[in-house]
Amino acid sequence: MEQKRFKCVFTDLDKTLLASGSILTDYTKETIDMLISRGIDFVPSSGRAFNSLPKELLKIQGLKYAVTSNGVSVNEIKSGTPVSTMRIPETALRQIVKIAAEHKVCTEIFVNGQGYCTREYWNDPTIAGKNISERKIYVQATRIPLDNYDSFVMNNIANTEAFDLIANPDIASELEIELRRKFSGVYITHSENFLIEISNIDSGKHRGMERCCRILGITPKECIAFGDASNDMEMIQMAGLGIAVANATPECKSAADFVSEFTNNQDAVAKELRRIFSL
Structure with a gap:
Protein backbone atom coordinates (compact mmCIF):
# COMPACT_ATOMS: atom_id res chain seq x y z
CA MET A 1 0.00 0.00 0.00
CA GLU A 2 2.88 2.39 0.81
CA GLN A 3 4.46 1.72 -2.57
CA LYS A 4 1.30 2.76 -4.43
CA ARG A 5 0.58 5.73 -2.19
CA PHE A 6 3.87 7.60 -2.56
CA LYS A 7 4.96 8.98 -5.92
CA CYS A 8 7.80 11.31 -4.97
CA VAL A 9 10.56 11.76 -2.38
CA PHE A 10 11.78 15.17 -1.22
CA THR A 11 14.93 15.20 0.88
CA ASP A 12 17.25 17.65 2.52
CA LEU A 13 20.93 17.17 1.66
CA ASP A 14 23.39 18.23 4.35
CA LYS A 15 23.23 16.03 7.46
CA THR A 16 20.33 14.12 5.89
CA LEU A 17 21.02 12.55 2.49
CA LEU A 18 24.73 13.36 2.43
CA ALA A 19 27.29 11.86 4.78
CA SER A 20 29.78 14.12 6.53
CA GLY A 21 31.97 15.96 4.05
CA SER A 22 29.07 16.31 1.58
CA ILE A 23 29.57 12.71 0.47
CA LEU A 24 26.93 10.91 -1.59
CA THR A 25 27.62 7.24 -0.90
CA ASP A 26 27.41 4.51 -3.52
CA TYR A 27 24.68 2.83 -1.47
CA THR A 28 22.56 5.98 -1.60
CA LYS A 29 23.19 6.52 -5.32
CA GLU A 30 22.14 2.94 -6.04
CA THR A 31 18.99 3.45 -3.98
CA ILE A 32 18.05 6.60 -5.89
CA ASP A 33 18.60 4.76 -9.18
CA MET A 34 16.34 1.91 -8.04
CA LEU A 35 13.68 4.36 -6.90
CA ILE A 36 13.66 6.23 -10.21
CA SER A 37 13.49 2.93 -12.11
CA ARG A 38 10.24 2.26 -10.20
CA GLY A 39 8.79 5.54 -11.50
CA ILE A 40 9.20 7.39 -8.20
CA ASP A 41 10.47 10.96 -8.55
CA PHE A 42 13.36 12.04 -6.33
CA VAL A 43 13.74 15.75 -5.56
CA PRO A 44 16.73 17.19 -3.65
CA SER A 45 15.34 19.93 -1.39
CA SER A 46 18.08 22.05 0.06
CA GLY A 47 18.98 25.33 1.65
CA ARG A 48 21.81 25.35 -0.90
CA ALA A 49 21.58 27.49 -4.00
CA PHE A 50 21.45 25.51 -7.24
CA ASN A 51 25.11 26.12 -8.11
CA SER A 52 26.06 24.72 -4.69
CA LEU A 53 24.40 21.34 -5.19
CA PRO A 54 26.83 18.39 -5.32
CA LYS A 55 27.77 17.71 -8.93
CA GLU A 56 27.73 13.97 -8.28
CA LEU A 57 24.07 14.20 -7.30
CA LEU A 58 23.12 16.21 -10.37
CA LYS A 59 24.68 13.57 -12.64
CA ILE A 60 22.14 10.93 -11.58
CA GLN A 61 20.00 10.03 -14.57
CA GLY A 62 16.28 10.58 -14.13
CA LEU A 63 16.40 13.45 -11.65
CA LYS A 64 14.06 16.16 -12.94
CA TYR A 65 13.85 18.96 -10.39
CA ALA A 66 15.50 20.38 -7.30
CA VAL A 67 14.07 22.69 -4.64
CA THR A 68 16.85 25.14 -3.77
CA SER A 69 17.65 28.05 -1.44
CA ASN A 70 15.04 26.92 1.08
CA GLY A 71 12.25 26.88 -1.47
CA VAL A 72 13.15 30.12 -3.23
CA SER A 73 13.53 28.27 -6.52
CA VAL A 74 12.45 25.08 -8.22
CA ASN A 75 15.15 24.27 -10.76
CA GLU A 76 15.08 21.94 -13.73
CA ILE A 77 18.14 19.82 -13.09
CA LYS A 78 19.17 19.10 -16.68
CA SER A 79 19.45 22.78 -17.63
CA GLY A 80 19.75 24.35 -14.18
CA THR A 81 17.05 26.78 -15.22
CA PRO A 82 14.65 27.92 -12.49
CA VAL A 83 11.08 26.89 -13.29
CA SER A 84 9.99 29.28 -10.57
CA THR A 85 11.92 31.67 -8.36
CA MET A 86 11.41 34.73 -6.16
CA ARG A 87 13.37 37.54 -4.56
CA ILE A 88 13.55 39.32 -1.22
CA PRO A 89 11.63 42.63 -1.18
CA ILE A 201 7.92 35.32 2.56
CA ASP A 202 6.45 32.80 0.12
CA SER A 203 9.52 30.56 0.21
CA GLY A 204 10.34 27.71 2.59
CA LYS A 205 10.98 24.14 1.52
CA HIS A 206 7.31 23.31 2.00
CA ARG A 207 6.31 26.00 -0.52
CA GLY A 208 8.95 24.76 -2.92
CA MET A 209 7.56 21.26 -2.49
CA GLU A 210 4.04 22.53 -3.26
CA ARG A 211 5.19 24.23 -6.46
CA CYS A 212 7.19 21.19 -7.56
CA CYS A 213 4.23 18.90 -6.88
CA ARG A 214 2.03 21.03 -9.12
CA ILE A 215 4.57 20.65 -11.91
CA LEU A 216 4.64 16.88 -11.38
CA GLY A 217 0.84 16.65 -11.16
CA ILE A 218 0.77 15.20 -7.63
CA THR A 219 -0.02 16.41 -4.11
CA PRO A 220 2.29 16.75 -1.08
CA LYS A 221 0.35 13.94 0.59
CA GLU A 222 1.67 11.62 -2.12
CA CYS A 223 5.22 12.47 -1.07
CA ILE A 224 7.78 11.41 1.51
CA ALA A 225 10.04 14.09 3.02
CA PHE A 226 13.30 13.70 4.95
CA GLY A 227 15.18 16.25 7.03
CA ASP A 228 17.29 17.05 10.05
CA ALA A 229 16.86 20.72 10.95
CA SER A 230 14.45 23.59 11.55
CA ASN A 231 14.33 24.54 7.88
CA ASP A 232 13.01 21.04 7.09
CA MET A 233 10.16 20.99 9.61
CA GLU A 234 7.41 22.52 7.49
CA MET A 235 8.24 20.25 4.55
CA ILE A 236 8.19 17.21 6.83
CA GLN A 237 4.83 18.24 8.27
CA MET A 238 3.28 18.88 4.85
CA ALA A 239 4.34 15.56 3.32
CA GLY A 240 2.24 12.42 3.45
CA LEU A 241 5.07 10.85 5.41
CA GLY A 242 7.67 13.00 7.16
CA ILE A 243 10.85 11.33 8.41
CA ALA A 244 13.61 12.80 10.56
CA VAL A 245 17.03 11.17 10.56
CA ALA A 246 18.49 10.01 13.87
CA ASN A 247 20.88 12.97 14.05
CA ALA A 248 18.07 15.51 13.57
CA THR A 249 17.40 18.29 16.05
CA PRO A 250 14.76 17.64 18.74
CA GLU A 251 12.47 20.17 17.05
CA CYS A 252 12.74 18.42 13.70
CA LYS A 253 12.10 15.03 15.29
CA SER A 254 8.96 16.37 16.95
CA ALA A 255 7.64 17.49 13.55
CA ALA A 256 8.14 14.07 11.96
CA ASP A 257 5.76 11.16 11.63
CA PHE A 258 8.70 8.84 12.10
CA VAL A 259 12.29 9.09 13.32
CA SER A 260 14.81 6.82 11.63
CA GLU A 261 17.16 4.79 13.79
CA PHE A 262 19.93 5.69 11.33
CA THR A 263 21.98 8.88 10.92
CA ASN A 264 23.08 10.58 7.71
CA ASN A 265 26.43 8.80 8.11
CA GLN A 266 24.57 5.46 8.10
CA ASP A 267 22.64 6.07 4.85
CA ALA A 268 19.44 6.84 6.73
CA VAL A 269 17.46 8.08 3.73
CA ALA A 270 18.49 5.18 1.52
CA LYS A 271 17.78 2.57 4.17
CA GLU A 272 14.32 3.94 4.92
CA LEU A 273 13.46 4.13 1.22
CA ARG A 274 14.55 0.53 0.67
CA ARG A 275 12.32 -0.48 3.58
CA ILE A 276 9.28 1.53 2.46
CA PHE A 277 9.47 0.53 -1.21
CA SER A 278 10.87 -2.98 -0.68
CA LEU A 279 13.86 -2.18 -2.88
Whole structure:
Protein backbone atom coordinates (compact mmCIF):
# COMPACT_ATOMS: atom_id res chain seq x y z
CA MET A 1 0.00 0.00 0.00
CA GLU A 2 2.88 2.39 0.81
CA GLN A 3 4.46 1.72 -2.57
CA LYS A 4 1.30 2.76 -4.43
CA ARG A 5 0.58 5.73 -2.19
CA PHE A 6 3.87 7.60 -2.56
CA LYS A 7 4.96 8.98 -5.92
CA CYS A 8 7.80 11.31 -4.97
CA VAL A 9 10.56 11.76 -2.38
CA PHE A 10 11.78 15.17 -1.22
CA THR A 11 14.93 15.20 0.88
CA ASP A 12 17.25 17.65 2.52
CA LEU A 13 20.93 17.17 1.66
CA ASP A 14 23.39 18.23 4.35
CA LYS A 15 23.23 16.03 7.46
CA THR A 16 20.33 14.12 5.89
CA LEU A 17 21.02 12.55 2.49
CA LEU A 18 24.73 13.36 2.43
CA ALA A 19 27.29 11.86 4.78
CA SER A 20 29.78 14.12 6.53
CA GLY A 21 31.97 15.96 4.05
CA SER A 22 29.07 16.31 1.58
CA ILE A 23 29.57 12.71 0.47
CA LEU A 24 26.93 10.91 -1.59
CA THR A 25 27.62 7.24 -0.90
CA ASP A 26 27.41 4.51 -3.52
CA TYR A 27 24.68 2.83 -1.47
CA THR A 28 22.56 5.98 -1.60
CA LYS A 29 23.19 6.52 -5.32
CA GLU A 30 22.14 2.94 -6.04
CA THR A 31 18.99 3.45 -3.98
CA ILE A 32 18.05 6.60 -5.89
CA ASP A 33 18.60 4.76 -9.18
CA MET A 34 16.34 1.91 -8.04
CA LEU A 35 13.68 4.36 -6.90
CA ILE A 36 13.66 6.23 -10.21
CA SER A 37 13.49 2.93 -12.11
CA ARG A 38 10.24 2.26 -10.20
CA GLY A 39 8.79 5.54 -11.50
CA ILE A 40 9.20 7.39 -8.20
CA ASP A 41 10.47 10.96 -8.55
CA PHE A 42 13.36 12.04 -6.33
CA VAL A 43 13.74 15.75 -5.56
CA PRO A 44 16.73 17.19 -3.65
CA SER A 45 15.34 19.93 -1.39
CA SER A 46 18.08 22.05 0.06
CA GLY A 47 18.98 25.33 1.65
CA ARG A 48 21.81 25.35 -0.90
CA ALA A 49 21.58 27.49 -4.00
CA PHE A 50 21.45 25.51 -7.24
CA ASN A 51 25.11 26.12 -8.11
CA SER A 52 26.06 24.72 -4.69
CA LEU A 53 24.40 21.34 -5.19
CA PRO A 54 26.83 18.39 -5.32
CA LYS A 55 27.77 17.71 -8.93
CA GLU A 56 27.73 13.97 -8.28
CA LEU A 57 24.07 14.20 -7.30
CA LEU A 58 23.12 16.21 -10.37
CA LYS A 59 24.68 13.57 -12.64
CA ILE A 60 22.14 10.93 -11.58
CA GLN A 61 20.00 10.03 -14.57
CA GLY A 62 16.28 10.58 -14.13
CA LEU A 63 16.40 13.45 -11.65
CA LYS A 64 14.06 16.16 -12.94
CA TYR A 65 13.85 18.96 -10.39
CA ALA A 66 15.50 20.38 -7.30
CA VAL A 67 14.07 22.69 -4.64
CA THR A 68 16.85 25.14 -3.77
CA SER A 69 17.65 28.05 -1.44
CA ASN A 70 15.04 26.92 1.08
CA GLY A 71 12.25 26.88 -1.47
CA VAL A 72 13.15 30.12 -3.23
CA SER A 73 13.53 28.27 -6.52
CA VAL A 74 12.45 25.08 -8.22
CA ASN A 75 15.15 24.27 -10.76
CA GLU A 76 15.08 21.94 -13.73
CA ILE A 77 18.14 19.82 -13.09
CA LYS A 78 19.17 19.10 -16.68
CA SER A 79 19.45 22.78 -17.63
CA GLY A 80 19.75 24.35 -14.18
CA THR A 81 17.05 26.78 -15.22
CA PRO A 82 14.65 27.92 -12.49
CA VAL A 83 11.08 26.89 -13.29
CA SER A 84 9.99 29.28 -10.57
CA THR A 85 11.92 31.67 -8.36
CA MET A 86 11.41 34.73 -6.16
CA ARG A 87 13.37 37.54 -4.56
CA ILE A 88 13.55 39.32 -1.22
CA PRO A 89 11.63 42.63 -1.18
CA GLU A 90 14.15 45.42 -1.73
CA THR A 91 12.99 47.63 1.16
CA ALA A 92 13.28 44.83 3.70
CA LEU A 93 16.65 43.70 2.40
CA ARG A 94 18.14 47.18 2.65
CA GLN A 95 17.20 47.28 6.32
CA ILE A 96 18.51 43.76 6.96
CA VAL A 97 21.84 44.61 5.34
CA LYS A 98 22.08 47.66 7.60
CA ILE A 99 21.31 45.61 10.72
CA ALA A 100 23.93 43.02 9.76
CA ALA A 101 26.51 45.80 9.40
CA GLU A 102 25.55 47.29 12.75
CA HIS A 103 26.05 43.91 14.45
CA LYS A 104 29.30 43.37 12.49
CA VAL A 105 28.30 39.86 11.36
CA CYS A 106 29.34 38.13 8.15
CA THR A 107 26.84 37.75 5.33
CA GLU A 108 26.34 35.86 2.06
CA ILE A 109 24.18 36.95 -0.86
CA PHE A 110 22.60 34.70 -3.48
CA VAL A 111 21.89 35.91 -7.01
CA ASN A 112 20.86 33.69 -9.94
CA GLY A 113 21.52 30.51 -7.98
CA GLN A 114 25.05 31.49 -6.93
CA GLY A 115 26.37 32.47 -3.51
CA TYR A 116 28.83 35.34 -2.96
CA CYS A 117 30.76 36.53 0.09
CA THR A 118 33.67 38.72 1.10
CA ARG A 119 37.15 37.45 0.29
CA GLU A 120 38.04 37.71 3.98
CA TYR A 121 35.22 35.36 4.98
CA TRP A 122 35.97 33.02 2.06
CA ASN A 123 39.60 32.77 3.18
CA ASP A 124 38.68 32.08 6.79
CA PRO A 125 35.02 31.50 7.79
CA THR A 126 36.07 31.42 11.46
CA ILE A 127 36.01 35.23 11.39
CA ALA A 128 32.24 34.79 11.68
CA GLY A 129 32.58 32.70 14.84
CA LYS A 130 34.78 30.19 16.55
CA ASN A 131 32.39 27.27 15.94
CA ILE A 132 32.31 27.62 12.16
CA SER A 133 35.65 26.07 11.22
CA GLU A 134 34.03 23.03 9.57
CA ARG A 135 32.32 25.35 7.08
CA LYS A 136 35.55 26.34 5.31
CA ILE A 137 35.61 23.52 2.75
CA TYR A 138 31.95 24.04 1.89
CA VAL A 139 32.27 27.83 1.60
CA GLN A 140 35.35 27.66 -0.61
CA ALA A 141 33.71 25.07 -2.85
CA THR A 142 30.42 26.90 -3.31
CA ARG A 143 30.88 30.67 -2.87
CA ILE A 144 32.51 33.25 -5.10
CA PRO A 145 34.70 35.64 -3.07
CA LEU A 146 34.47 39.33 -3.93
CA ASP A 147 36.79 42.19 -3.10
CA ASN A 148 33.94 44.61 -3.84
CA TYR A 149 31.33 42.61 -1.93
CA ASP A 150 29.49 45.58 -0.35
CA SER A 151 29.10 47.25 -3.74
CA PHE A 152 27.92 43.97 -5.25
CA VAL A 153 25.23 43.68 -2.58
CA MET A 154 23.97 47.20 -3.21
CA ASN A 155 24.01 46.70 -6.98
CA ASN A 156 21.97 43.51 -6.65
CA ILE A 157 19.59 44.57 -3.90
CA ALA A 158 16.61 44.10 -6.24
CA ASN A 159 17.82 40.74 -7.58
CA THR A 160 18.60 38.91 -4.34
CA GLU A 161 17.09 35.46 -3.95
CA ALA A 162 18.45 34.76 -0.45
CA PHE A 163 20.62 36.44 2.16
CA ASP A 164 22.46 34.75 5.03
CA LEU A 165 23.88 36.10 8.27
CA ILE A 166 26.60 34.08 10.01
CA ALA A 167 27.71 34.55 13.62
CA ASN A 168 28.49 32.75 16.87
CA PRO A 169 25.40 30.73 17.90
CA ASP A 170 24.50 32.96 20.86
CA ILE A 171 24.66 36.09 18.70
CA ALA A 172 22.81 34.39 15.82
CA SER A 173 20.01 33.28 18.12
CA GLU A 174 19.43 36.77 19.49
CA LEU A 175 19.72 38.35 16.07
CA GLU A 176 17.19 35.94 14.57
CA ILE A 177 14.70 36.90 17.29
CA GLU A 178 15.29 40.57 16.52
CA LEU A 179 14.83 40.05 12.78
CA ARG A 180 11.64 38.06 13.27
CA ARG A 181 10.26 40.83 15.43
CA LYS A 182 11.09 43.57 12.92
CA PHE A 183 10.31 41.81 9.64
CA SER A 184 7.06 39.92 9.14
CA GLY A 185 7.28 40.15 5.35
CA VAL A 186 10.25 37.82 4.85
CA TYR A 187 10.86 34.13 5.49
CA ILE A 188 13.47 33.47 8.19
CA THR A 189 14.85 30.05 9.10
CA HIS A 190 18.12 28.28 9.94
CA SER A 191 19.78 24.95 9.22
CA GLU A 192 22.68 25.55 11.63
CA ASN A 193 22.77 27.38 14.95
CA PHE A 194 25.26 29.92 13.58
CA LEU A 195 23.25 30.68 10.44
CA ILE A 196 20.24 32.90 9.72
CA GLU A 197 18.73 32.30 6.28
CA ILE A 198 16.42 34.95 4.82
CA SER A 199 14.28 34.82 1.69
CA ASN A 200 10.90 35.82 0.25
CA ILE A 201 7.92 35.32 2.56
CA ASP A 202 6.45 32.80 0.12
CA SER A 203 9.52 30.56 0.21
CA GLY A 204 10.34 27.71 2.59
CA LYS A 205 10.98 24.14 1.52
CA HIS A 206 7.31 23.31 2.00
CA ARG A 207 6.31 26.00 -0.52
CA GLY A 208 8.95 24.76 -2.92
CA MET A 209 7.56 21.26 -2.49
CA GLU A 210 4.04 22.53 -3.26
CA ARG A 211 5.19 24.23 -6.46
CA CYS A 212 7.19 21.19 -7.56
CA CYS A 213 4.23 18.90 -6.88
CA ARG A 214 2.03 21.03 -9.12
CA ILE A 215 4.57 20.65 -11.91
CA LEU A 216 4.64 16.88 -11.38
CA GLY A 217 0.84 16.65 -11.16
CA ILE A 218 0.77 15.20 -7.63
CA THR A 219 -0.02 16.41 -4.11
CA PRO A 220 2.29 16.75 -1.08
CA LYS A 221 0.35 13.94 0.59
CA GLU A 222 1.67 11.62 -2.12
CA CYS A 223 5.22 12.47 -1.07
CA ILE A 224 7.78 11.41 1.51
CA ALA A 225 10.04 14.09 3.02
CA PHE A 226 13.30 13.70 4.95
CA GLY A 227 15.18 16.25 7.03
CA ASP A 228 17.29 17.05 10.05
CA ALA A 229 16.86 20.72 10.95
CA SER A 230 14.45 23.59 11.55
CA ASN A 231 14.33 24.54 7.88
CA ASP A 232 13.01 21.04 7.09
CA MET A 233 10.16 20.99 9.61
CA GLU A 234 7.41 22.52 7.49
CA MET A 235 8.24 20.25 4.55
CA ILE A 236 8.19 17.21 6.83
CA GLN A 237 4.83 18.24 8.27
CA MET A 238 3.28 18.88 4.85
CA ALA A 239 4.34 15.56 3.32
CA GLY A 240 2.24 12.42 3.45
CA LEU A 241 5.07 10.85 5.41
CA GLY A 242 7.67 13.00 7.16
CA ILE A 243 10.85 11.33 8.41
CA ALA A 244 13.61 12.80 10.56
CA VAL A 245 17.03 11.17 10.56
CA ALA A 246 18.49 10.01 13.87
CA ASN A 247 20.88 12.97 14.05
CA ALA A 248 18.07 15.51 13.57
CA THR A 249 17.40 18.29 16.05
CA PRO A 250 14.76 17.64 18.74
CA GLU A 251 12.47 20.17 17.05
CA CYS A 252 12.74 18.42 13.70
CA LYS A 253 12.10 15.03 15.29
CA SER A 254 8.96 16.37 16.95
CA ALA A 255 7.64 17.49 13.55
CA ALA A 256 8.14 14.07 11.96
CA ASP A 257 5.76 11.16 11.63
CA PHE A 258 8.70 8.84 12.10
CA VAL A 259 12.29 9.09 13.32
CA SER A 260 14.81 6.82 11.63
CA GLU A 261 17.16 4.79 13.79
CA PHE A 262 19.93 5.69 11.33
CA THR A 263 21.98 8.88 10.92
CA ASN A 264 23.08 10.58 7.71
CA ASN A 265 26.43 8.80 8.11
CA GLN A 266 24.57 5.46 8.10
CA ASP A 267 22.64 6.07 4.85
CA ALA A 268 19.44 6.84 6.73
CA VAL A 269 17.46 8.08 3.73
CA ALA A 270 18.49 5.18 1.52
CA LYS A 271 17.78 2.57 4.17
CA GLU A 272 14.32 3.94 4.92
CA LEU A 273 13.46 4.13 1.22
CA ARG A 274 14.55 0.53 0.67
CA ARG A 275 12.32 -0.48 3.58
CA ILE A 276 9.28 1.53 2.46
CA PHE A 277 9.47 0.53 -1.21
CA SER A 278 10.87 -2.98 -0.68
CA LEU A 279 13.86 -2.18 -2.88
